[in-house]
Amino acid sequence: MTAVPPAHCRVASKVACATFLAIKEGKTDENLSIYSLSRRSQRRSVLAAFSDAYRVLKPNSFCVCFYGWNRVDEFFSAWRRAGFRPVGHIVWQKNYASSTGFLQSRHEQAYLLIKGNPDRPAKPIADVRAWEYTGNRAHPIEKAVSILTPLIQAFSKRGDLVLDPFSGSGSTAVASLLSGRRYIGIELEDRYCRQSRTRLAGAAKYAARKAA
């Protein structure tokens, strides 16, 4: 895995408002050394991406970052080094356990970060929310469009440009399109880029039918 390529960052230099970084730990691959090697470099590239995310965001804008609860120290250091300020924390409650260890894992979490001093949303959303399981058909850790939509609507305006530098199957892009925002998704793996294009084509048709 490589760091977010500079070319992508140049494209993203017009970013208007929100960055969505969707990051989660793998679950069952701890004993595979080849895989954990690539996971280590993936971790480095994820953490290194925050300074680029900060650089390309407009002044006074938001970043929502999902993160692994057991790496909060690394994430916090990377966010602060980049210049972000944490202003809120969101927890999604699951009605199922995604894994069981000392506890049943029944939540996901994200920090709300700011660059500068953006205006507060007119109607702030609750910081405890219901999780929706997608079935992970498009991506092994796919987020539901319904999870991302309230974030996009609260922290960006119509016409803004939303960036997801780790966009997987394009859920953030689909949520942005359906919310009247523009979007840039950056994804390493071809199969998820193809998946994103298919999903976006479907979402664009749906949006056009709704508008007609």
Ligand SMILES: C[S@@+](CC[C@H](N)C(=O)[O-])C[C@H]1O[C@@H](n2cnc3c(N)ncnc32)[C@H](O)[C@@H]1O
């Ligand atoms: C948690 S997944 C995103 C899932 C997405 N939210 C969805 O709903 O499908 C993170 C994605 O980041 C991609 N990725 C990891 N390192 C990357 C890098 N350096 N540049 C671009 N994409 C990267 C992975 O291939 C993976 O698909």
